[in-house]
Amino acid sequence: MVYVTPGVDFLAKGFLILGAFVGTIITLNSSVAARAGYHIPTWMLLAGTTIAIPVLSTIYKMMENLKIGYPGDGLDEVMAKRGPVFNMRVLWSDLMFTASPEHIKAMLATDFQNYVKGERFHYNMESVLGTGVFNSDGTSVPFHRSITRPMFTRERISHFELFDRRASQVIDKLRERLREGYAVDFQDLMSRFTLDAATEFLFGNCVESLSAGLPYPYNATYVPPIKRTAKGDAANAFAHAFLEAQEVISVRERYGWVWPLAEIFKDKSYEPMKIVNSYIEPIVKEALEKKRNLPIREKGKEPSDGETLLDSLVRVTDDPVVLKDETLNIMIAGRDTTASTLTFIIYMLATVPNIMNRLREEILSKVGNSRRPDYDDIRDMKYLRAVINETLRLYPIVPFNVRESVNASTWKSDDPNQKPFFIPAGTKTAYSVFMMQRRTDLWGPDAEVIDPDRWLDERLKTYVSKNPFIFLPFNAGPRICLGQQFAYNEMSFMIIRLLQNFTSVELHPGSAPPEAHPPAVWAEAGGRKGIEKVFPKMHLTMYTNGGLWVKMTESDGTN
Ligand code: HEM
Structure with missing residues (x-):
C-alpha cells in the first residue's frame, strides 16, 4: 500500500x-x-x-496565546464585551463558543443527539485514538461504554490494594530525593504514579515508570549517575512517546482543518505510536492467548477481583485492534487527567497552607498517621472532597472541549432581550468549563478565590445545588466520564497517604526550569492570572509547564 x-x-x-x-x-x-x-x-x-477571505492573523494570535497566554486569553476579552456566547469564525468556518451552562447542558444532555464529536474530530484523532471510546459517535457509543463499564463498579474502583502499593513507592521515592536535599517535580511523580496504576489496572502489566528514577532539577550541581536498566529505559521511552502522541493530536485540533499542512512530510504521530504500540500489542496478543484458558463468565456477572480491563474485553471481542484502541483510550482518559489534578491539588496546598493544615487535621483524625484508608473513610472526609472539587473548579483538567451540530438549532441568549443564536447544521461548537467555573455571576463575587469552604457552607445551596450544570469537570449526560469515581478514589487515596507522611509542602521556584515560571506580564493582569505561580498550559488536558517543583517536610510520626 x-x-x-x-x-x-x-x-x-x-x-x-x-x-x-x-x-x-x-x-x-x-x-x-x-x-x-x-x-x-x-x-x-x-x-x-x-x-x-478572513486573514490568518486570527490563527496566528491563537497560536501566540497558546505559547505565552493564560488559558482563555483572547476569549475572555471577547466574553467581557459580548457575553458568554459568540461566533469565533476561524478561517471561513463558523465556530460558536460558549461558557454558558444552558448551552453546555443542551450539548451534553438535553439535546445530546444533536451534538457529536464529528467527522473532522475523528479524522484528526484517528492515528492515535483509532476506534476507541473517545473517538466514537452515534450508535457505537453505547457499545464502547457497555464493554468497559463493568470495570467501574464500586468494588472495582476501590482498588485500594493496588493504589497502596503504588502510593508507598511514590512516598519512598519522594522521601529519598528530598533527603538528598533536592526539590521534586511533583507533576512528573504523579504522572509516573498514574501510569503505573493505569497499566496495572488495565493490562495487569505495569510499566514500572516509578522504578526508572525521578528527574533532578535542571540546575542541580551534582547529578548522581542513574542506574539504567532495560525496563527503566523502556518505561521512559513509553511515557515520552505516549505524551508526544497526545500532543500531536491536540495540536491538530488547534490548527483546525488546515492541520495536515503541518504534516506534509510525515504523520507526526507515526513514530511515537510505533513505541506505544510495541508495548501494548504483545500484551493484547498474550491476553488473547490466555482467553482460551479463562472460565466462561455468566452473562451479567461482574468481573472477578483479579481480572483486568483487558481480561474483561477479550471476552467480548477477539479483534486485536479494538482491544488495543479501547485500552489505550481508557489510559489516555484516565492517566494525565488524574495526575494533573493531583498536581494542581498540591499546588493549592502549597500556596494556601491553611488548607493544607485543615486537610491534614481531617485525615489524621479519621485514619491516624499510618492506617490504610478504606472506601468509607474516604466517603466521610468532607473537607478532602471539598479540596478536590475546588481544584477541579478552578483548574478543570479538560478546560476546553468541542462538539459539532448535526441539525440546525438555536441557543437561548443569556440576555432575555436578545434573540436566540442560530446554530446551523455542521457548526463546530466549542465550550469552556474553565471559563464557566470562574464566572462571578454564576459562582459569586469570590469566584476566583481558592476556597474549599464554598462546597460546605451556604454557598453550595446558593450556587451549585441550584444549577449543577455550572460545575462540569467530568462533563455530563450520556457521555459523562466513566472513571469519575475511580478518579476520586485514586486521588483521595494518594492525598491521604501523602499527608500522613508529610506535614507541609512549599513551591521551590529555584529548582524549576525557566519555562515553568509564568511570564512576567501576567503580574499586571487581574484575577488568578495575576497571582499564578505556575504556568498552566494545555495539550489534550491542562498541565503545569515545566513541572511543579516542591519541597515537603517529613512527619516525625507524632502528628
Ligand atoms: C480527575 C480525573 C478525570 C477528569 C477530570 C476526567 C474528565 C473527563 C471528561 C471531561 C470527559 C469527557 C471528554 C469528552 O467527551 O470530550 C471524560 C471522558 C472519559 N473519561 Fe474521564 N476524567 C478523569 C479521570 C478518568 C479516569 C481515571 C478514567 C478511567 C480509568 C476515565 C475514563 C474516561 C472515559 C472512558 C471517558 C470517555 C467517555 C465517552 O466518551 O463516552 N476518566 N473524562
Whole structure:
C-alpha cells in the first residue's frame, strides 16, 4: 500500500477544490463579459476574492496565546464585551463558543443527539485514538461504554490494594530525593504514579515508570549517575512517546482543518505510536492467548477481583485492534487527567497552607498517621472532597472541549432581550468549563478565590445545588466520564497517604526550569492570572509547564 502523509492527502484534495474555485471564477467572469460587454482581469478577481477571505492573523494570535497566554486569553476579552456566547469564525468556518451552562447542558444532555464529536474530530484523532471510546459517535457509543463499564463498579474502583502499593513507592521515592536535599517535580511523580496504576489496572502489566528514577532539577550541581536498566529505559521511552502522541493530536485540533499542512512530510504521530504500540500489542496478543484458558463468565456477572480491563474485553471481542484502541483510550482518559489534578491539588496546598493544615487535621483524625484508608473513610472526609472539587473548579483538567451540530438549532441568549443564536447544521461548537467555573455571576463575587469552604457552607445551596450544570469537570449526560469515581478514589487515596507522611509542602521556584515560571506580564493582569505561580498550559488536558517543583517536610510520626 502506498503511504500518503496527512499533508499530501490534504493538498491532493485541496487542489481539486482550488481548481474548482478558480474554474468557477473564470467561467463566471466570461459569462459576465459576454452579457455585459466588459471584462475584469482574472488576476484582479482572484486577488480581490483572496483578500476578502478572513486573514490568518486570527490563527496566528491563537497560536501566540497558546505559547505565552493564560488559558482563555483572547476569549475572555471577547466574553467581557459580548457575553458568554459568540461566533469565533476561524478561517471561513463558523465556530460558536460558549461558557454558558444552558448551552453546555443542551450539548451534553438535553439535546445530546444533536451534538457529536464529528467527522473532522475523528479524522484528526484517528492515528492515535483509532476506534476507541473517545473517538466514537452515534450508535457505537453505547457499545464502547457497555464493554468497559463493568470495570467501574464500586468494588472495582476501590482498588485500594493496588493504589497502596503504588502510593508507598511514590512516598519512598519522594522521601529519598528530598533527603538528598533536592526539590521534586511533583507533576512528573504523579504522572509516573498514574501510569503505573493505569497499566496495572488495565493490562495487569505495569510499566514500572516509578522504578526508572525521578528527574533532578535542571540546575542541580551534582547529578548522581542513574542506574539504567532495560525496563527503566523502556518505561521512559513509553511515557515520552505516549505524551508526544497526545500532543500531536491536540495540536491538530488547534490548527483546525488546515492541520495536515503541518504534516506534509510525515504523520507526526507515526513514530511515537510505533513505541506505544510495541508495548501494548504483545500484551493484547498474550491476553488473547490466555482467553482460551479463562472460565466462561455468566452473562451479567461482574468481573472477578483479579481480572483486568483487558481480561474483561477479550471476552467480548477477539479483534486485536479494538482491544488495543479501547485500552489505550481508557489510559489516555484516565492517566494525565488524574495526575494533573493531583498536581494542581498540591499546588493549592502549597500556596494556601491553611488548607493544607485543615486537610491534614481531617485525615489524621479519621485514619491516624499510618492506617490504610478504606472506601468509607474516604466517603466521610468532607473537607478532602471539598479540596478536590475546588481544584477541579478552578483548574478543570479538560478546560476546553468541542462538539459539532448535526441539525440546525438555536441557543437561548443569556440576555432575555436578545434573540436566540442560530446554530446551523455542521457548526463546530466549542465550550469552556474553565471559563464557566470562574464566572462571578454564576459562582459569586469570590469566584476566583481558592476556597474549599464554598462546597460546605451556604454557598453550595446558593450556587451549585441550584444549577449543577455550572460545575462540569467530568462533563455530563450520556457521555459523562466513566472513571469519575475511580478518579476520586485514586486521588483521595494518594492525598491521604501523602499527608500522613508529610506535614507541609512549599513551591521551590529555584529548582524549576525557566519555562515553568509564568511570564512576567501576567503580574499586571487581574484575577488568578495575576497571582499564578505556575504556568498552566494545555495539550489534550491542562498541565503545569515545566513541572511543579516542591519541597515537603517529613512527619516525625507524632502528628
Ligand atoms: C480527575 C480525573 C478525570 C477528569 C477530570 C476526567 C474528565 C473527563 C471528561 C471531561 C470527559 C469527557 C471528554 C469528552 O467527551 O470530550 C471524560 C471522558 C472519559 N473519561 Fe474521564 N476524567 C478523569 C479521570 C478518568 C479516569 C481515571 C478514567 C478511567 C480509568 C476515565 C475514563 C474516561 C472515559 C472512558 C471517558 C470517555 C467517555 C465517552 O466518551 O463516552 N476518566 N473524562
